[in-house]
């Protein structure tokens with residue numbers, strides 16, 4: 001090990017190496033020549049220059065939560081790991097919160113809450129890193145109320161490699177007269193690993209410079225009312241199952257306008273495979289919203305009473321947002337797990353054909369995996385108050401995100417069985433649109449932070465929409481121009497990275 005101005009170097013013989021080249025998805029393990037743990041922007045620049053001079057392909061990692069192999073594919077020779085860069089502070093000069101690129105969401109939520117009582121509408125998994133999360137758009141519990149994280153992104157610091165192979169550090173803001181404005185825009189949903197290394201994000205809500213830090217970002221809830229509904233698969237037939245899903249999606253169709261009162265309610269319908277025996281709805285509302293209890297009651301009634309199916313249990317309680325709800329919330333996962341995830345946006349409820357496919361695969365008696373699931377996450381509300389081209393996230397009139405997961409399993413010998421199940425599930429749900437959520441009146445493509453390389457594979461995507469359209473729609477050409485300006489050598493690339501314009 002050596003420790004110098006380029007950061008801490010960790011090579012394959014070091015006992016820390018295995019932990020640094022493995023991420024959340026244990027299907028992928030990197031084999032870089034070395035990992036460089038960096039602590040400052042200057043160290044990132046030095047590490048990147050050294051890699052560029054030696055002709056070694058780098059990749060950057062923050063929280064390690066990528067679904068695909070973007071930081072661990074075989075060609076990567078240098079892994080720049082930002083996890084030591086996790087500071088959260090208020091930057092008076094910028095009038096915005098400065099968050100270093102290696103911070104994890106739990107650290108960010110805790111620092112913002114304890115210091116100023118504010119928060120960002122970010123993801124539900126605490127270990128996710130802001131490095132990849134914010135660049136991809138970022139959404140979570142509060143997005144229906146507050147939009148995407150990138151709707152609050154004011155500036156970004158990026159270390160990139162220019163056409164002559166020299167490293168440069170650029171700060172890009174959302175100010176329309178900023179010469180680097182387009183680089184800021186590309187980080188509002190273009191996705192991680194495309195343009196350079198993000199060393200710092202500055203966050204503040206739209207509008208002018210806030211009078212005080214407490215006004216720079218949304219107020220964090222203090223107490224939330226949570227309702228947890230459990231259904232048993234026992235006794236459910238296709239008709240009753242379908243009515244539960246249709247009730248849930250219908251509520252979102254009716255309550256996802258930007259200013260709808262329902263924007264205060266967020267939920268995850270976690271429909272586990274039948275082998276789990278049960279499945280769940282977890283839903284929350286800020287208890288300080290006027291009429292919170294009534295709003296929650298109406299929400300639950302819309303989903304449960306219209307279905308004619310009695311849930312196994314409905315539990316409601318008021319708990320602390322920061323100390324109880326946030327740390328306890330996660331979806332099915334295993335720290336040793338291997339995963340294959342797929343996703344799609346919904347503009348309205350599933351079609352009859354889609355519902356039948358959902359039922360068929362989730363009740364498939366030939367497949368036994370109690371963690372396999374479809375998760376329908378509440379979306380829309382204030383997310384839909386933003387124009388499709390204002391940020392790089394074009395999906396601005398959806399009501400739900402659908403996530404399809406075969407995780408988690410631990411034995412590599414089972415990779416084929418589980419990936420085959422989730423691929424067939426997804427292909428059948430989207431059979432009417434070429435096996436993918438091709439944009440139409442129901443579907444609206446997918447989310448780059450839930451990357452799925454199958455969308456670039458003609459064996460799985462038989463539609464006339466390429467992966468570029470599914471993720472970025474009309475925003476793709478502008479992202480390519482940013483790529484050409486800031487990463488003309490295509491140093492930062494992966495299985496779904498922005499291509500240089502032809």
Ligand SMILES: Cc1cc2nc3c(=O)[nH]c(=O)nc-3n(C[C@H](O)[C@H](O)[C@H](O)COP(=O)(O)OP(=O)(O)OC[C@H]3O[C@@H](n4cnc5c(N)ncnc54)[C@H](O)[C@@H]3O)c2cc1C
Nearest residue numbers: 062063064065066123124125129131132133139192193198
């Ligand atoms: C269990 C789980 C739950 C999730 N929940 C949510 C959720 O609720 N909401 C949501 O929006 N997303 C969610 N995600 C998706 C998550 O936002 C993405 O996986 C995100 O890319 C993870 O970022 P990371 O830094 O942890 O990952 P990494 O694996 O470190 O990086 C992911 C990608 O971003 C790039 N990258 C990382 N850091 C930087 C950087 N500093 N500069 C430039 N590029 C960088 C990497 O090169 C790679 O291409 C979840 C993912 C998982 C696994």
